[in-house]
Amino acid sequence: MNWQQLWKFVLIFTLSAYSVLVIIVIFGGLKNVVDMLKDLKKPVDPK
């Protein structure tokens, strides 16, 4: 594999993998935000 082919592969991999990650994080993150705010509403632990 020469440098051109390597960078072509890296570019295609990056654009595809990042697109998938963004979709997963958007849906998973929304649920996480709700849970985080619930956690922060709980009474403060005096310890």
Added chain:
Amino acid sequence: MDVFATNFKTVDWIIVSIYICIPVVIGIIVRKYIRQLSDFLVAGRSLRLFIAIATLTGTELGLVTVMYNSELGFIHGFSAFHVGIIETACILAIGLTGFIVYKLRQLKIMTIPEFYEMRFGRNVRIIGGIILALGGILNMGLFLQAGARFMMGVTGYINPAGLKLFMSGMLIMVLVYTVLGGMVSVVLNDFIQFIVLSIGMIIGSYFAIVKIGWGNLFKTPNTMDGASWFNPVAEGSGFGMIYVIFMVVLTFSAGALWQSGTLRALSAKTPKIAKQLYTWSSISYLARRVIPMLWGICAFIFVSQSPKLLEAFQGPNALNSQFGMPIFIAKVLPSGFLGIMAAGMFAAFMSTHDSYLLSWSSVITQDIVAPLKKDRLSDKARLLITRICIVSIGLFLLIWGLWFEAPVSLWNYMAVTGTIYLAGAFTVVTAGLYWKKASKTGATIALYAGLLAILGIGPWTRGDNVPFYFTDKFIGLMTFIIAISGMVIGSLLFPDKQKQKEIEA
């Protein structure tokens, strides 16, 4: 073709104006969730995996990240991609092994120097805190400048006074919502920014590739040398083997210990989530490098096809290479989408500032002021000091960003100023966690050694015929080597008496 001709229209200004007000509103809303210092600094350690990925990406993918990576692509072509590959491999390795981050999260600390005190005593914490704050604040010194260049390139608005006013206005908005909502506000804003910027980056890449053409993208531009455009160790690439080794050391240490990133690991709900966070985020780290570099490469090919644009980037009065990418996307993206993209970038600008401001001010409060006061500060007093520091750093940035011109590329400036802290921190934390003989003296020498990296931004690094030992990359790499040597030699010659007894027993 006019250099600053742009598709940025009134509708884009409206989109940007509305979008950049959202973080302030969030800051006001979430203020009620801030009841104690840990809520403010580490969001009550309540971050779950996906929101942690979004906020880590939001922090590490700022406008300045896009600017310095696109500048690397614009100057060096595909050979710049090696930085992305190296960084991704390092982040993945940290995620899979849990190296440093797992143990630090287990210790429930809020800042890195807090660990210094646990392992090496209070004085090391104070020294480490000062060096961390110094390196960190200098590191963000050029953010405003880069932001202003992006704005000029994209909007075509080149009035210097108006630019300064706009950038200062944005910085003030960041200060307001960070002071109000702390980490909770930062996390929520990072999440929104992650969505807008990520979608913008993917669609923006599509437009850039379509404009240049997939086939043309991998052809060497006429004005460049074919080998050095693709091969990072080829002569004339501007990188070379020393640079590659420096990048391995730098990105590995920054991945594990850059305070704003590590703060996300320390805010994770469990040590296991901290580890997973790094594994998943390796993809984000790859994207934050490769996608802006792609834009920089497309920008250079675009510029090299137009004699007037090419002329603007050559000669004694050449435009700074940071202008390449914004000028390109201003001509390629359609109005409306350009506004969304610019809004995402400005939000990225704000989200990086908020995290960095929070990181360095929390270090000043927790690791310098509080230990000097022998920890007699209440939570309320610490919150107040942190907020005062946020505003003070903001003022410093306004002044520094307006007059300082770096002698090297933006990324190399960031790498060298980051080394001021990272060379010592990486050595001290790694030795502290994994080497029983590491001593207070060794740690102190390693931390001070990091200051040598300041030499890498001096005027002697400027020019074409700089000897290799005066280059920023050589100085950066040597700083790491001296810090590690200092730790080993200092610890062996001056062991801690108490630790020595424990080892002998």
